[in-house]
Amino acid sequence: MCPQSRLHQMSVHDVAEVLPTAAGFDRVLHFAASIEVCESVTNPEKYWHNNIEGSLALLRAIRAAEMPRLIFSSTGSMYTGDGTTAFDETAEVRPRNPYAANKATVDQFIAGECGASTSLGAATLRYFNAAGAVRTAHGTHLGERHDPESHLIPILLQTAGGQRDLFTLFGTDYPTPDGTCIRDYIHVSDLAAAHLLALDAVEPGRHENFNVGNGQRYWNQQVLDTVREVTGAIEGRSTGDPPVCTASSEKVHRVLGWKPQRPELADIIADARDFHRAILSGR
Numbered sequence: 001m002c003p004q005s006r007l008h009q010m011s012v013h014d015v016a017e018v019l020p021t022a023a024g025f026d027r028v029l030h031f032a033a034s035i036e037v038c039e040s041v042t043n044p045e046k047y048w049h050n051n052i053e054g055s056l057a058l059l060r061a062i063r064a065a066e067m068p069r070l071i072f073s074s075t076g077s078m079y080t081g082d083g084t085t086a087f088d089e090t091a092e093v094r095p096r097n098p099y100a101a102n103k104a105t106v107d108q109f110i111a112g113e114c115g116a117s118t119s120l121g122a123a124t125l126r127y128f129n130a131a132g133a134v135r136t137a138h139g140t141h142l143g144e145r146h147d148p149e150s151h152l153i154p155i156l157l158q159t160a161g162g163q164r165d166l167f168t169l170f171g172t173d174y175p176t177p178d179g180t181c182i183r184d185y186i187h188v189s190d191l192a193a194a195h196l197l198a199l200d201a202v203e204p205g206r207h208e209n210f211n212v213g214n215g216q217r218y219w220n221q222q223v224l225d226t227v228r229e230v231t232g233a234i235e236g237r238s239t240g241d242p243p244v245c246t247a248s249s250e251k252v253h254r255v256l257g258w259k260p261q262r263p264e265l266a267d268i269i270a271d272a273r274d275f276h277r278a279i280l281s282g283r
Contacts, residue, residue, distance in 0.1 A: 011054070011185065012050070012054035012057060012058055013053065013057045014057075015052050015058050015061050016057065016060065016061035019061045019064075019154060021049075021064070021066060023065070025065065026068055026069060027071075028058070028070045028071070029054060029070075029071045029073070029195060030055065030071065030072045032050075032242075033051045033054070033073070033102070034046060034047050034051060034152055035077060035105065038098050039075070040102070041097055041149065047098045047102050048098075048102070051099075051102035051106065052105060054108065055106045056109065059110070059113050065274075067120065068120060069122075069199055070110065070122040070126045071124075071198050071199055071202075072106065072107070072110055072122065073125060073188055073196055074124045074126045074127065075099070075100055076126045076127060076211055077095075077096070077097075077099075078094075078100040078101070078104045078126070079091040079092065079094075079099075080094035085248070086184075086215055086246045087247060088211060088250060089209045089211055101110070103167050107124050107207075109146055110207050111207040113207075114205055115205070115207075117204070118204060118205055119204050119205075121203045121204045121205065121206050122207045123198040123207070123208045123209075123210060124208070124210065125198060125210050126211045126212065126246040127191065128183070128184040128185070128186055128213030128214075128246065129183045129185045129186065129213070129266045131151070131153050131186070132185075132187040132268040132269075132271040132272050133275035134186065134188060134271065135274070141245070141274065142275070143188075144188075144272075152169075152220065153227065153269055156224065156227040157269075158276065160227060160273075161277070162211055176219065177219065178219050180221050182218065182219055182220075183217075183218055183220070184213040184215065184217065184246035185216075185218060186213050186214050186260060186263075186268075187261075187262040187271070189261070190260040190261055191212060193261070194210070194212045197257065201255065208255070210251055210256065211247040211248060211252065212249060213248070214221070215248060216265075223265065226265055226266055226269050227269055243280045
């Protein structure tokens with residue numbers, strides 16, 4: 001965190017307390033959300049409260065403070081299709097779970113807010129499986145760490161590192177070549193770059209959607225093969241998961257000039273591995 005910044009640990013519902021007009025902010029990046037697909041199926045009320053009500057509170061604060069720029073963190077899992085082609089921004093939106101439905105609903109809120117405003121411009125970035133990690137100029141490793149962990153690559157790395165005895169791979173009965181899910185993984189550093197480009201590109205009164213992914217298809221079995229020296233048990237599919245979800249990022253390439261700099265799965269996993277090693281060593 002830069003020396004001039006101040007960290008407020010608070011609910012997004014209370015964001016108006018730190019976004020007064022006099023604060024001088026001119027842009028907002030909205031990442032705050034509950035994100036676990038399975039949990040959203042079993043506890044949807046939590047997701048309506050955090051993701052829907054929290055986003056409405058943020059939009060009210062943005063309007064009151066007359067913020068001109070907003071970037072919203074969303075998901076590519078809201079699309080539906082047979083998986084034969086990558087999803088572009090015109091693909092049918094039909095969420096399979098409350099989490100994805102939350103994100104699609106907030107997109108509509110933002111589009112309406114931009115349409116009602118002469119000053120607010122916004123962009124939604126629909127992610128396709130962010131992964132990997134980065135190391136700052138000061139040597140600090142930044143990566144994903146959830147409790148409990150639910151994402152495939154960190155779980156496999158924990159298993160390889162001896163933090164888990166085994167892992168659970170959800171699903172061998174999907175309509176895919178090997179029965180496991182097909183996903184598109186994007187490095188977090190490439191995702192960060194897309195956010196900065198989108199911040200500069202938004203226009204007052206407009207809301208744009210951008211799919212952000214590599215456009216490459218990886219079977220879960222390929223991820224297992226890439227993360228070596230792991231063991232595991234395989235169980236049934238995870239509730240609410242689509243079998244195939246890959247991105248067409250043609251629009252974000254064309255409009256923002258964005259292209260992934262670290263698209264290879266091996267590089268994404270290697271950077272995530274370095275982060276997990278740093279955690280174990282206490283660095």
